[in-house]
Amino acid sequence: MVLTAHDASRRTREICALAPIIPVIVIDDAATARPLAEALVAGGLPALEVTLRTRAALEAIRAMAQVPGGVVGAGTLVTPADVIAAKEAGAQFGVSPGATDxxxxxxxxxxxxxxxGAATATEAMRLLARGYDMLKFFPAEASGGAPALRAIGAPLPQITFCPTGGVSPANARDYLALPNVICAGGSWVAPADRIAAGDWAAIELLAREAAQLEGHA
Incomplete structure (x- = not known):
């Protein structure tokens, strides 16, 4: 059975709607994966994106997939091989910086x-033509930030986005206030130094604060 683009977008939209922020996670030591996921989920951020940028990423996805209440995805999918590996590791969704056929x-x-991922109106329109209407806006800040995404939304109101790339506590509300944004991706809720220190209480607090974010005009 082949998943249709419409069904894929419906499912990713449901996942994106779980919380205002999806943690973008880089794991260097798979042993930290489960307690990290538990802290983020306890803080109110159940959707987790583990980037396939390290050797520990797939093992981390396997561990996080066992955490009750979590929905684990694989980020930085670039090739079909990445997709197969992510699926086998237990990823429930994928995230890509761009898109190829x-x-x-x-x-x-x-x-x-x-x-x-899409950064321009043309890229968004190509994905929409294939059936995808829930997209990642990346790299968000480098592509013009919230004003650019607001502008793209004017002629393409049927597309919704999860902006990622440069999103921080300082600007997250600007993105979340946009009518075409469901959530945003951010790495600040899982900082490398706190992960290395095993400071899960601090990460849970960051997650709790992020889970309360709302947009402002």
């Missing part, structure tokens, strides 16, 4: 809901 086809064939 090969990557989209691989996710559809693997029945892995994908949040594909």
């Amino acid at each position: 090969e990557l989209l086809a691989a996710c559809e064939a693997a029945e892995l809901p994908l949040l594909p």
